[in-house]
Amino acid sequence: DSGVTQTPKHLITATGQRVTLRCSPRSGDLSVYWYQQSLDQGLQFLIQYYNGEERAKGNILERFSAQQFPDLHSELNLSSLELGDSALYFCASSVGGQNQETQYFGPGTRLLVL
Amino acid sequence: AQTVTQSQPEMSVQEAETVTLSCTYDTSENNYYLFWYKQPPSRQMILVIRQEAYKQQNATENRFSVNFQKAAKSFSLKISDSQLGDTAMYFCAFTKGGSEKLVFGKGTKLTVNP
Numbered sequence: 020d021s022g023v024t025q026t027p028k029h030l031i032t033a034t035g036q037r038v039t040l041r042c043s044p045r046s047g048d049l050s051v052y053w054y055q056q057s058l059d060q061g062l063q064f065l066i067q068y069y070n071g072e073e074r075a076k077g078n079i080l081e082r083f084s085a086q087q088f089p090d091l092h093s094e095l096n097l098s099s100l101e102l103g104d105s106a107l108y109f110c111a112s113s114v115g116g117q118n119q120e121t122q123y124f125g126p127g128t129r130l131l132v133l
Numbered sequence: 134a135q136t137v138t139q140s141q142p143e144m145s146v147q148e149a150e151t152v153t154l155s156c157t158y159d160t161s162e163n164n165y166y167l168f169w170y171k172q173p174p175s176r177q178m179i180l181v182i183r184q185e186a187y188k189q190q191n192a193t194e195n196r197f198s199v200n201f202q203k204a205a206k207s208f209s210l211k212i213s214d215s216q217l218g219d220t221a222m223y224f225c226a227f228t229k230g231g232s233e234k235l236v237f238g239k240g241t242k243l244t245v246n247p
Contacts, residue, residue: 021177021179050232052234052235054235061237061238061239061240062224062235062237063237064234064235064236067232067234069232074232075233075234077234107176109178111178111235113232115232120232121168121180121183122235123180124170124177124178124179124180126175126176126177127176127177127178129176
């Protein structure tokens with residue numbers, strides 16, 4: 020158990036809908052990262068938050084957004100869903116800071132868009 | 134941009150034998166960090182081992198060790214005394230450091246046969 024929690028574990032929805040994925044980082048970790056794992060694109064970085072502020076953006080679509088709350092949990096919002104958004108979405112956390120700390124991953128949320 | 138290449142899509146090994154997974158990367162950075170993550174059928178991403186580029190000594194974690202060749206930009210993972218539970222996808226990952234995103238290779242699917 021990495022200490023990172025993600026809910027829900029599975030999500031099935033229809034095209035055009037909106038969903039919210041939730042992540043709670045390890046105790047004491049300030050940085051939260053979101054990654055998407057799909058069959059054709061592999062593991063891709065979406066976005067990073069550090070202590071409530073957006074720190075870096077990767078290949079995140081405009082239909083997707085995220086935020087990190089004062090209690091450091093993070094939510095990833097996916098809207099106007101398309102079939103191609105079906106993937107495994109991971110949240111990872113690290114202490115955050117100048118030195119590289121290891122990123123620990125949550126169990127992921129499996130999203131299926133029908 | 135940094136890239137990570139895993140040239141072996143699939144590998145197999147007999148139980149109790151040794152196997153080496155290959156990874157090469159491309160970067161102009163001098164200081165960076167490399168990781169191997171394991172993804173078993175449960176799809177959880179589990180950290181296996183980490184290597185700091187400034188350290189000459191190869192990292193070791195129990196049956197797992199790396200061969201880090203900085204000049205060649207090579208970072209291979211050796212699994213000794215392979216166990217059935219080692220069956221998984223293995224991802225090599227790179228980060229510049231300073232709490233930066235991870236860049237992943239496409240993975241190597243390892244099967245340990247009884």
